[in-house]
Amino acid sequence: MLSRVADAIYWLNRYVERAENIARFIDVNLKLILDSSTGITQQWEPLITITGDLPKFKEKYGKATAETVIQFLTFDSEYPNSILSCLRAARENARSVREIISSEMWEQVNSFYFMVQDAYQQQKTFDPEKFFSEVKMASHLFAGVTDATMTHNEGWHFGRIGRFLERADKTARILDVKYFVLLPSVKDVGSTLDELQWIALLRSVSAYEMYRKRGQHRITPFGIADFLILDREFPRSIRFCIIHAERSLYEITGISSGNWTNPAERSLGRLRSELDYVTIEDIIQSGLHEYLSHLLQQIYGVGNDIFESFFALKPINERSSEIPKFRSTELQQQF
Amino acid sequence: MNFEHYEPGDFYDELFIDKNKPRPAVMPLIERINSLPPDEILQRQEVAQQALFKLGATFNVYSDNQGTERIFPFDVIPRIVSAKEWQVLEAGLKQRIYALNCFIADIYDAQKIIGDGVIPAEVITTSKGLLKPCIGLKPPGGIWCHITGTDLVRDKDGQWYVLEDNLRCPSGISYVLENRRVMKSAFPKVFETMGIKPVDDYPSHLLDTLLNLAPESLPNPTVVVLTPGTYNSAYFEHSFLAQQMGVELVEGRDLVVADGYLQMRTTKGLKRVDVVYRRIDDDFIDPLTFRPDSTLGVPGLMEVYRAGRVAIANALGTGVADDKVIYAYVPEMIRYYLQEDPILQNVPTYLCWREKDLSHVLANLETLVVKAANESGGYGMLVGTQSTLEQRQEFAEKIKANPRNYIAQPTICLSRVPTIIDREFTGCHVDLRPYVLYGKDIYVHPGGLTRVALKKGSLVVNSSQGGGSKDTWVLC
Numbered sequence: 115m116l117s118r119v120a121d122a123i124y125w126l127n128r129y130v131e132r133a134e135n136i137a138r139f140i141d142v143n144l145k146l147i148l149d150s151s152t153g154i155t156q157q158w159e160p161l162i163t164i165t166g167d168l169p170k171f172k173e174k175y176g177k178a179t180a181e182t183v184i185q186f187l188t189f190d191s192e193y194p195n196s197i198l199s200c201l202r203a204a205r206e207n208a209r210s211v212r213e214i215i216s217s218e219m220w221e222q223v224n225s226f227y228f229m230v231q232d233a234y235q236q237q238k239t240f241d242p243e244k245f246f247s248e249v250k251m252a253s254h255l256f257a258g259v260t261d262a263t264m265t266h267n268e269g270w271h272f273g274r275i276g277r278f279l280e281r282a283d284k285t286a287r288i289l290d291v292k293y294f295v296l297l298p299s300v301k302d303v304g305s306t307l308d309e310l311q312w313i314a315l316l317r318s319v320s321a322y323e324m325y326r327k328r329g330q331h332r333i334t335p336f337g338i339a340d341f342l343i344l345d346r347e348f349p350r351s352i353r354f355c356i357i358h359a360e361r362s363l364y365e366i367t368g369i370s371s372g373n374w375t376n377p378a379e380r381s382l383g384r385l386r387s388e389l390d391y392v393t394i395e396d397i398i399q400s401g402l403h404e405y406l407s408h409l410l411q412q413i414y415g416v417g418n419d420i421f422e423s424f425f426a427l428k429p430i431n432e433r434s435s436e437i438p439k440f441r442s443t444e445l446q447q448q449f
Numbered sequence: 450m451n452f453e454h455y456e457p458g459d460f461y462d463e464l465f466i467d468k469n470k471p472r473p474a475v476m477p478l479i480e481r482i483n484s485l486p487p488d489e490i491l492q493r494q495e496v497a498q499q500a501l502f503k504l505g506a507t508f509n510v511y512s513d514n515q516g517t518e519r520i521f522p523f524d525v526i527p528r529i530v531s532a533k534e535w536q537v538l539e540a541g542l543k544q545r546i547y548a549l550n551c552f553i554a555d556i557y558d559a560q561k562i563i564g565d566g567v568i569p570a571e572v573i574t575t576s577k578g579l580l581k582p583c584i585g586l587k588p589p590g591g592i593w594c595h596i597t598g599t600d601l602v603r604d605k606d607g608q609w610y611v612l613e614d615n616l617r618c619p620s621g622i623s624y625v626l627e628n629r630r631v632m633k634s635a636f637p638k639v640f641e642t643m644g645i646k647p648v649d650d651y652p653s654h655l656l657d658t659l660l661n662l663a664p665e666s667l668p669n670p671t672v673v674v675l676t677p678g679t680y681n682s683a684y685f686e687h688s689f690l691a692q693q694m695g696v697e698l699v700e701g702r703d704l705v706v707a708d709g710y711l712q713m714r715t716t717k718g719l720k721r722v723d724v725v726y727r728r729i730d731d732d733f734i735d736p737l738t739f740r741p742d743s744t745l746g747v748p749g750l751m752e753v754y755r756a757g758r759v760a761i762a763n764a765l766g767t768g769v770a771d772d773k774v775i776y777a778y779v780p781e782m783i784r785y786y787l788q789e790d791p792i793l794q795n796v797p798t799y800l801c802w803r804e805k806d807l808s809h810v811l812a813n814l815e816t817l818v819v820k821a822a823n824e825s826g827g828y829g830m831l832v833g834t835q836s837t838l839e840q841r842q843e844f845a846e847k848i849k850a851n852p853r854n855y856i857a858q859p860t861i862c863l864s865r866v867p868t869i870i871d872r873e874f875t876g877c878h879v880d881l882r883p884y885v886l887y888g889k890d891i892y893v894h895p896g897g898l899t900r901v902a903l904k905k906g907s908l909v910v911n912s913s914q915g916g917g918s919k920d921t922w923v924l925c
Binding site: 115116120210213221225366424 | 503688689690691698699700702713716
């Protein structure tokens with residue numbers, strides 16, 4: 115597979131997943147406000163903090179309110195991680211590999227893009243709740259269409275790596291920010307307010323019901339961190355994402371787990387095995403925030419290693435000298 | 450909406466002999482449309498447009514910075530070619546392409562046609578499309594123009610003419626295939642009752658044509674489509690064809706010359722490429738041989754090509770026969786190489802470098818169409834009947850300054866097909882571009898792209914100048 119093509123499929127999936135996660139952040143916050151009678155003040159700034167682009171936001175919009183944050187994260191076409199920009203980038207990547215992906219995938223990205231574009235152009239009638247659930251559904255539809263219509267070949271695996279790395283990154287960020295910014299002033303610990311916050315966090319990653327269904331049903335910060343970082347089976351937990359990204363990588367290179375032949379296999383394999391053996395007690399002891407920061411750095415590093423190992427177009431200067439020189443002097447005379 | 454009030458007018462109408470008198474072969478279609486509830490046809494038009502947009506069947510416009518993607522406007526009333534007419538066109542195109550290929554091969558080899566005095570040497574040597582690095586080239590099987598999109602037009606009396614040969618990188622075939630797909634869902638019943646030649650097998654024929662270029666000893670040759678990239682106006686088509694053939698779509702930056710072969714950069718290292726269907730102009734294909742500022746091509750490709758280690762379709766250098774002055778000699782070529790009379794006629798052409806033609810052209814600018822010899826896409830043209838005195842004077846100066854670069858032709862009153870404009874059927878002028886593949890044999894794809902001038906009365910059908918397209922039905 116062409117390096118450029120693999121790169122485009124990887125980013126196509128990352129951008130779609132990114133758009134979905136941004137919709138999740140905003141959506142859950144909007145829902146939380148509905149419970150504001152219980153004393154939650156509107157918390158919009160943390161949403162920007164998650165993205166790591168707080169300075170950029172402050173410079174352009176100043177105060178974080180529902181309007182400015184939604185504008186910035188949804189429709190700001192100058193901000194490269196807004197939903198609109200993500201879809202534009204996803205579509206450009208899809209367009210450059212249309213012949214590789216299935217027509218159904220292209221049509222889904224295309225109509226996804228136009229759905230967001232239409233909402234952008236008709237902001238007067240903007241219905242946030244409807245819009246953000248449509249974004250989530252469109253992303254799921256894309257993932258489903260991808261799995262059901264594209265051959266599960268190398269390109270598909272690169273797409274999966276992109277999607278899972280992006281999702282692992284976003285789950286880590288959501289957990290990090292909620293834990294440190296929203297929570298808890300000491301007096302709120304264990305209160306109704308505290309519980310609502312945690313439920314909101316779980317909902318933002320579609321984890322609420324699944325969390326309740328596992329062995330430990332009670333909502334505790336400990337249990338939630340354990341679930342979202344280390345659960346083996348929940349598809350948005352960091353460990354799940356990393357395990358499946360690694361599997362796809364091995365499918366691509368044909369190496370078996372436990373070995374490595376390039377930096378990507380090494381860093382991803384290392385991250386996976388760390389997640390396999392670390393316990394939530396270890397994590398809390400080292401500090402959740404510190405642990406998550408470290409994790410984000412490692413995920414970022416894996417992305418870089420994948421770029422270096424598969425996508426980077428290294429210049430090749432060697433020109434062959436063995437091609438016989440062209441002889442046509444007789445003919446050239448005629449001109 | 451029906452055809453009751455449709456006026457064919459004083460033109461050759463492809464669907465009507467006279468008012469309320471459809472041509473016999475198209476009766477089922479006209480009856481079907483007339484039987485639809487009012488406005489149903491408009492809805493079907495709307496649905497078809499949306500389907501094309503959803504498919505992303507768009508083209509880019511160079512001059513337009515904002516939202517460069519546009520859908521090629523599509524009209525649901527098809528253009529219909531009877532079986533009998535098609536037989537003549539098919540035979541004529543085969544004959545013409547065969548002769549043109551003989552000509553290109555001859556020009557880059559012994560140049561017998563010049564030696565025998567059929568074409569003056571200076572016409573060839575002054576052609577911009579002549580590529581000196583291609584002299585002595587022997588492409589596989591002696592085939593140069595593998596893919597051609599000949600532009601045909603029809604005058605008031607129904608007579609067909611060849612307007613241009615387009616031997617370099619003709620585009621538009623993807624619209625033929627997509628338009629048909631959309632039309633089948635718009636008029637399924639008509640397709641059931643009228644025998645319409647299918648078009649879906651074009652990608653298979655194209656792939657065969659390309660595979661035919663690889664050495665027979667290669668069990669599994671690698672074919673690629675080379676595109677300038679997503680910003681090219683025909684990118685949709687490049688991608689579409691690669692997808693339909695199941696081959697890689699590559700850009701110049703994906704390719705490199707290494708170990709004496711053309712190779713592409715993959716996630717598993719370099720992989721050899723055997724056949725390139727290039728959609729990049731000759732000038733841009735190798736910065737070491739042609740334009741040094743080109744970033745679209747591959748440095749060193751020409752050397753590999755000359756050594757016969759990669760095949761390219763179309764061969765480099767075919768543009769020499771796209772020169773509009775050389776076009777005028779095609780009937781002579783057919784007589785010279787085939788000893789046959791041409792089946793398809795050229796539009797009568799005045800060559801401004803001939804003294805007597807020049808004075809005729811300058812005296813009759815008002816009625817003629819003047820074209821620059823090396824331009825295409827509707828650029829560098831003067832349509833005399835629609836020009837101002839100032840424009841004519843300007844063109845007269847240009848012609849006098851460089852007579853070799855200009856030709857003139859009488860204005861052809863292009864035939865018309867009913868087209869939906871402002872919720873009415875209006876006769877709009879059309880041309881026809883059939884696609885011809887030269888592999889083991891010459892294959893003419895049934896139908897082709899019908900381009901339609903969507904401005905009332907306009908004779909310019911180019912997509913870059915506000916034209917649209919129609920499906921073309923060749924009847925069995």
